[in-house]
Amino acid sequence: MATTEIPTGTAPEAAAAAPSPVPEAVATARAAFDRGVTRPIAWRRAQLEALLTLLEEGEDRLLAALATDVGKPRLEGWTTDLGVTASEVALLAKNVGKWAKPRRAGLPLTAMPGKARIQPEPLGTVLIIAPWNYPVQLLLEPLAAALAAGNACVVKPSELAPATSAVLTDLLRTHLDDAVQVVEGGPEVATELLEQRWDHIFFTGSTRIGRVVAEAAAKHLTPVTLELGGKSPAIVHKSANLEVAARRIAWGKFLNAGQTCIAPDYVLVDESVQDELVDHIRTAVADFYGEVPKTSEDYARIVNARHFDRLSGLLADGGTPAVGGQTDADERYIAPTVLVDVPDDATIMEEEIFGPLLPVLPITSVADAIDRVNARPKPLALYVFAADDDAVDAVLERTSSGGVCVNHTLVHITPPELPFGGVGDSGQGRYHGQSGFDTFSNLKSVLRKPSRPDPALMYPPYTDTKEKIIRKAI
Ligand code: NAD
Numbered sequence: 001m002a003t004t005e006i007p008t009g010t011a012p013e014a015a016a017a018a019p020s021p022v023p024e025a026v027a028t029a030r031a032a033f034d035r036g037v038t039r040p041i042a043w044r045r046a047q048l049e050a051l052l053t054l055l056e057e058g059e060d061r062l063l064a065a066l067a068t069d070v071g072k073p074r075l076e077g078w079t080t081d082l083g084v085t086a087s088e089v090a091l092l093a094k095n096v097g098k099w100a101k102p103r104r105a106g107l108p109l110t111a112m113p114g115k116a117r118i119q120p121e122p123l124g125t126v127l128i129i130a131p132w133n134y135p136v137q138l139l140l141e142p143l144a145a146a147l148a149a150g151n152a153c154v155v156k157p158s159e160l161a162p163a164t165s166a167v168l169t170d171l172l173r174t175h176l177d178d179a180v181q182v183v184e185g186g187p188e189v190a191t192e193l194l195e196q197r198w199d200h201i202f203f204t205g206s207t208r209i210g211r212v213v214a215e216a217a218a219k220h221l222t223p224v225t226l227e228l229g230g231k232s233p234a235i236v237h238k239s240a241n242l243e244v245a246a247r248r249i250a251w252g253k254f255l256n257a258g259q260t261c262i263a264p265d266y267v268l269v270d271e272s273v274q275d276e277l278v279d280h281i282r283t284a285v286a287d288f289y290g291e292v293p294k295t296s297e298d299y300a301r302i303v304n305a306r307h308f309d310r311l312s313g314l315l316a317d318g319g320t321p322a323v324g325g326q327t328d329a330d331e332r333y334i335a336p337t338v339l340v341d342v343p344d345d346a347t348i349m350e351e352e353i354f355g356p357l358l359p360v361l362p363i364t365s366v367a368d369a370i371d372r373v374n375a376r377p378k379p380l381a382l383y384v385f386a387a388d389d390d391a392v393d394a395v396l397e398r399t400s401s402g403g404v405c406v407n408h409t410l411v412h413i414t415p416p417e418l419p420f421g422g423v424g425d426s427g428q429g430r431y432h433g434q435s436g437f438d439t440f441s442n443l444k445s446v447l448r449k450p451s452r453p454d455p456a457l458m459y460p461p462y463t464d465t466k467e468k469i470i471r472k473a474i
Pocket of ligand 1: 260
């Protein structure tokens with residue numbers, strides 16, 4: 001594979017003088033697609049197998065890089081970044097032959113005789129831009145889906161996880177075909193990439209940059225998948241098992257120090273059980289990370305000083321810490337924190353938190369919770385904890401979100417037959433399993449007709465008799 005890149009850590013003048021890697025990467029990927037390299041199922045399967053080898057052989061280097069970038073505990077790195085990716089890639093490898101086959105479609109009387117098929121075809125050369133928080137999974141899973149669908153790809157890892165970006169770049173260049181090009185870099189490189197003409201853009205990141213991507217894509221009318229963020233609520237009904245709800249909320253929130261797109265952002269809890277829930281979360285945090293989470297090997301760090309400062313600002317005016325609240329700038333450590341008495345106008349309730357701060361707000365009823373959720377942009381995930389099915393059904397029917405998990409957090413992302421994505425401000429488009437294959441395919445409709453018979457019914461001259469027959473047939 002081509003090895004052009006902007007070296008990280010280079011002096012600005014030198015970086016400015018270095019030629020951009022973008023044109024060559026795009027030209028190489030596009031040429032591979034145009035030569036038909038990526039179309040055969042055998043090639044697609046071989047690339048997916050190569051991705052599996054990459055994950056296996058690169059495991060130690062990737063886990064070390066994840067620890068360097070975000071202090072990711074080894075087991076978290078394996079399960080949430082490498083392990084899930086490997087099972088998604090294996091699923092695509094197993095099913096690519098089946099999913100790539102033409103799919104039968106029914107025919108109305110008016111179109112008979114004939115054969116209708118949906119024939120998936122690759123879109124062409126696609127751009128994939130990834131974030132830093134699960135930098136392996138969120139780069140390689142879309143890449144695997146794009147390759148399974150027969151596309152050439154240019155991928156850009158996040159510059160905010162530089163160690164992982166460097167290892168991924170090296171591994172992809174070693175293991176994959178030239179039809180996959182990696183370009184490292186930050187906003188300038190991303191901007192230059194977005195100026196190119198693509199057949200699809202798959203972006204994972206913030207809603208703010210998602211808008212930038214959608215605007216750039218509109219210029220060439222390029223279809224986009226936007227996997228974005230937002231404030232995902234957890235509603236706790238008084239009928240819930242509070243001890244289990246607390247544990248599952250604490251796990252989903254404090255995994256990766258809250259830097260998870262589908263982490264519960266805030267809790268809406270029935271006011272009659274708020275204190276009990278908070279007590280259970282306090283116990284869960286102590287069980288998970290000990291009395292001093294800073295010393296736990298199982299608790300991650302904030303990705304960089306800018307995000308640490310942003311989160312410290314949210315903590316300062318975000319209510320009263322009922323759990324945690326401690327910070328250490330040198331280590332970019334923020335304790336697992338639960339905030340109560342959160343002021344209505346607190347900034348923490350305006351933007352996605354994306355860190356280990358959990359506002360807990362009292363509600364008076366399920367209807368109150370629903371109104372509060374609906375007063376905000378549609379979230380990526382919504383969690384509802386309740387034993388009362390009527391409460392669950394009311395939330396399901398009267399709110400909109402990318403996905404829902406009842407009585408747990410995060411795990412709805414794992415079944416490959418559940419398409420993953422957002423709605424409204426939290427994104428558009430879906431992937432995982434066959435939905436990912438379909439996202440990167442043109443599902444071309446093909447109707448094959450025999451030359452005979454060739455009835456004159458549809459052709460001019462139109463007559464009353466023809467009209468009568470047509471009106472009956474349609
Ligand atoms: P980000 O939007 O800052 O960056 C994402 C990617 O966009 C990076 O590769 C970055 O280099 C690139 N980028 C930066 N400026 C750009 C520009 N002007 N034009 C084009 N690309 C640009 O997001 P982040 O901080 O890396 O990730 C955190 C956000 O991503 C959170 O909002 C989180 O909820 C969201 N997220 C969503 C999902 C999902 O699956 N829906 C998964 C993970 C993270």
